[in-house]
Amino acid sequence: MLFRTLADPTRRAIFEQLCREGEQTVGTLTTHAGISQPAVSKHLGVLKQAGLVRDRHEGRQTHYRAQLGALAPLIDWTREMGGFWERRFDQLEDLLKRMDQ
Template sequence: MTPLLKSFSALADEIRMSIVEQLMDHGELPAGDLVRGSGITAPAISRHLKVLREAGLIQQRAQGTQRLYSARPEGLQLIATWTKSKREFWEPSLDRLEAALKEDDK
């Protein structure tokens, strides 16, 4: 599986997408903070974190007995680059939508 497919596959899960968003919004966090309030068990979060690490979307570092997680910009950049490369596909449709909305406003 290519790195891009691994990234999309990892983010296709709602919980994993939420974890990445939390890390992007709040920076480095311990696993315990990712579990709190989620209704998900610590072992389940650990499995999700493993998938995200293997996809290259997050990284882990040890600080004493604590494991801290952060979003990995290089992994997320792969998705951003792919999305930008498809701009030619979306742009004409978005231009037509914009024109149609302007017509409706008249």
């Protein structure tokens, strides 16, 4: 889900801006995104579904902010891949040691 959500450049740009600038309204995000407001809303919906942003309603505007903790699974995944690699390396090392005897 995370990878798919962050795969789109426009959507990633929106998320990055929220990380950089903090809370932003849909209108502000739209002016920077270079696409129509409905398109921005759609992207925000996807980001929200992935847990990457949260929204807060204030009158007729909606403020969105990045939810950085949602990136944790991504960090875990990369660590896991690295772990697999290291484990294989250890096995190779063991094998070489046994061959050395």
